[in-house]
Amino acid sequence: MDLLTSSVATVDDSEPYTLVALAGEADVTNAAALRDVLEAEVAKQPQTLIIDLSGLRFMDSSALHVILKANRTMDRQGGVLALASPCEPVAKMLRLTAADQLLPVYPSVREASAG
Amino acid sequence: MHHTYRRDLSQVRALVLEQAREAGLTEGKANDLVLAVSEVAANTLRHTKSAGTLTVWHDKDEIVCEIHDEGMISDPTAGLRRPAPDASGGHGLWLVRQVCDQVELRSDENGTTIRMRMAIRPDAADGAAPPGRG
Numbered sequence: 624m625d626l627l628t629s630s631v632a633t634v635d636d637s638e639p640y641t642l643v644a645l646a647g648e649a650d651v652t653n654a655a656a657l658r659d660v661l662e663a664e665v666a667k668q669p670q671t672l673i674i675d676l677s678g679l680r681f682m683d684s685s686a687l688h689v690i691l692k693a694n695r696t697m698d699r700q701g702g703v704l705a706l707a708s709p710c711e712p713v714a715k716m717l718r719l720t721a722a723d724q725l726l727p728v729y730p731s732v733r734e735a736s737a738g
Numbered sequence: 739m740h741h742t743y744r745r746d747l748s749q750v751r752a753l754v755l756e757q758a759r760e761a762g763l764t765e766g767k768a769n770d771l772v773l774a775v776s777e778v779a780a781n782t783l784r785h786t787k788s789a790g791t792l793t794v795w796h797d798k799d800e801i802v803c804e805i806h807d808e809g810m811i812s813d814p815t816a817g818l819r820r821p822a823p824d825a826s827g828g829h830g831l832w833l834v835r836q837v838c839d840q841v842e843l844r845s846d847e848n849g850t851t852i853r854m855r856m857a858i859r860p861d862a863a864d865g866a867a868p869p870g871r872g
Contacts, residue, residue: 685780
């Protein structure tokens with residue numbers, strides 16, 4: 624069983640977006656796999672990329688760095704990366720690192736897609 | 739409790755969570771300790787080629803998690819200042835120092851030992867610990 628699983632969907636809302644859902648635990652041992660998933664989606668230059676964190680029980684600073692790197696690329700491309708529904712431990716970690724000031728964090732995917 | 743780890747940080751986190759709950763930490767504090775220990779253990783994987791050891795003990799007042807590995811941290815103040823949010827590294831030890839009540843770091847040619855302490859306050863609400871207590 625993989626510690627971290629991811630699934631990717633393209634959602635055709637009024638404002639289409641790419642949705643990457645993460646589940647499990649994201650740490651230094653699977654940060655490279657996470658980077659591959661995010662880089663592949665960022666390379667398609669979506670206007671909006673939402674990462675659904677609701678299934679993620681744990682995230683460490685290695686996983687955060689991967690997300691922040693994807694965020695920088697999205698910025699350069701003129702797109703937006705948003706995080707949705709982190710559990711409280713993950714939300715706290717985003718606050719302590721001030722990552723929540725670099726990219727928007729929403730309570731749900733619905734709110735993230737509404738911008 | 740004594741545990742040797744090489745790669746399985748998920749097991750390290752599960753052990754710490756179990757011990758933290760047993761010691762009587764609130765769920766929020768238990769998760770804080772899990773994050774801290776995981777960040778320190780991740781440094782073992784990043785910076786050494788050998789295994790690390792986790793030792794956990796507690797009494798009624800505090801729970802202590804100690805990580806030892808063969809790595810060396812040349813800067814004893816590592817993690818005392820918050821790195822820029824978009825820095826490509828350095829958030830790990832910052833997080834450790836933020837969430838723990840006390841952190842002791844010893845590092846020399848014999849390796850690095852980091853001791854993380856969390857006070858057990860059954861009546862304490864989750865969230866930031868009040869400064870200067872304990």
